[in-house]
Amino acid sequence: MDMNPVFHQRVDLNALLDEYPASDAFEHGVFRWPADRLRALQERRFRHIVEIGWANPFYRHRWSEAGLQQGDIGGLDDLDKLPLFTSDDIKDDQQAHPPFGEIHNLSRADLAGDAYKVQASGGTTGKPRFTVFGPRDWALQGISSARVLHIQGGRPGDVMQIPATCSLANLGWAYYNACHNFLGILPLTTGSGVVTPTRKQLEIAFDLSTNLWMSFPEYLTHLAKTCREELGRDIRELNTKFLSTFLGPDTDGLLRAALEESWGCKAYDQYGTNEVGGGAFECQAQSGLHLMEDMAIFEFVDVETGVPVRDGGTGNMVVTILARELPPVIRYNLRDLGRLVSSAPCACGGTFRRMDHFLGRSDDMVKIRGVNIYPMGCLSAVKSDKRTTGEWLCIAERHERGGALRDELTVQVEVLSGVGRPDDLRAHLEGRLQSDLGIKVVVELVDEGALAAAANLGREGKAKRLIDRRSQK
Numbered sequence: 001m002d003m004n005p006v007f008h009q010r011v012d013l014n015a016l017l018d019e020y021p022a023s024d025a026f027e028h029g030v031f032r033w034p035a036d037r038l039r040a041l042q043e044r045r046f047r048h049i050v051e052i053g054w055a056n057p058f059y060r061h062r063w064s065e066a067g068l069q070q071g072d073i074g075g076l077d078d079l080d081k082l083p084l085f086t087s088d089d090i091k092d093d094q095q096a097h098p099p100f101g102e103i104h105n106l107s108r109a110d111l112a113g114d115a116y117k118v119q120a121s122g123g124t125t126g127k128p129r130f131t132v133f134g135p136r137d138w139a140l141q142g143i144s145s146a147r148v149l150h151i152q153g154g155r156p157g158d159v160m161q162i163p164a165t166c167s168l169a170n171l172g173w174a175y176y177n178a179c180h181n182f183l184g185i186l187p188l189t190t191g192s193g194v195v196t197p198t199r200k201q202l203e204i205a206f207d208l209s210t211n212l213w214m215s216f217p218e219y220l221t222h223l224a225k226t227c228r229e230e231l232g233r234d235i236r237e238l239n240t241k242f243l244s245t246f247l248g249p250d251t252d253g254l255l256r257a258a259l260e261e262s263w264g265c266k267a268y269d270q271y272g273t274n275e276v277g278g279g280a281f282e283c284q285a286q287s288g289l290h291l292m293e294d295m296a297i298f299e300f301v302d303v304e305t306g307v308p309v310r311d312g313g314t315g316n317m318v319v320t321i322l323a324r325e326l327p328p329v330i331r332y333n334l335r336d337l338g339r340l341v342s343s344a345p346c347a348c349g350g351t352f353r354r355m356d357h358f359l360g361r362s363d364d365m366v367k368i369r370g371v372n373i374y375p376m377g378c379l380s381a382v383k384s385d386k387r388t389t390g391e392w393l394c395i396a397e398r399h400e401r402g403g404a405l406r407d408e409l410t411v412q413v414e415v416l417s418g419v420g421r422p423d424d425l426r427a428h429l430e431g432r433l434q435s436d437l438g439i440k441v442v443v444e445l446v447d448e449g450a451l452a453a454a455a456n457l458g459r460e461g462k463a464k465r466l467i468d469r470r471s472q473k
């Protein structure tokens, strides 16, 4: 097979940018379109993606099994006739049809036919799940992240430090791709704290005048503390323009407030996944995360029934990606909890609808005494008292009591050094958690730093908030 392997000749970037503009052209173009004009664009893109779905064995089998025939899906009004699938279905598909599964419809030998990039996720337990990017999909991932950074105020000449390792995980690559290929922002791909220790990260930042950061809140907090304790400097001396971060269910804004106070700049929240790239993002108005609606259709469905919830209800996010073709992503239940907060035009001028902060993974949901508990739901309670470090870990256990089994949830909360174990703090946290979670929990106060290993704090990747010690299957 003869093929020109040069990436930039495999994708017509100018044509792609006309279809999916990146910076200014995005902000003043489709991002401000009225709802009906946007809907017409989504309709056109949706019909194209459904055609691709019918030609794909993964979807064709599923849709046929659901009793659908080609032609049954005429447009977006028929969207909810299409069956949902989850990451478990992709894992099963890739196990049955290694390595990429029928969803990619791509064999190992086909890799000679284009310039591909493979990323993986979910490798912490069991086999990783692969996602293949063709040149167009790889460019789109950069464009979606570039849009986010542009709206938040990133401009040519800025220097963005990206303390995430460019591994098979996507995050570091997506920001690198956005900064370098679409924004004229200098990306400093320093890798995680394992690759470049925190003190060194800070020295590089001061040497090269880093003014933008992409990282998780736990690591940003760690950077500010290390700067003070090891360099004897205030992190605010960096004059950071903004932080691009992932606030999680920070519904009271306490996590954001703490970051903004220690860094002396705005902290913007966003939401993304391997498949979607930049899926939702805060603008400078910080009033909800705009959904990337010309690239994807987002739905919120009931966790148990899969039926779309009415506007404003919390549900699993379901995405249909209009932009990417490899793999096609059509009604993918991300099992991430979200909630639509506004369909009105935003103060920033954007019209893309807005959702609340990412509220947690419904995968991480535990049922305790019949109540669904999301471990991330402890965030506001834990941060509500300044004596805590803001870190916590939930432990679910099953105890025998009087011959009956009873599930208990213990929430370990770190307290600052020197605070001790005050009863009033424990009582305050237990009261607040009972009101936020809807069940009575036991709070155990632990020393500052005690949860670092178990909760994966100060390292790359997301913090872990739950250990389930009940009978493992």
Ligand SMILES: [Zn+2]
Residues within 6 Å of the ligand: 283, 284, 285, 290, 346, 347, 348, 349, 350
């Ligand atoms: Zn806005």
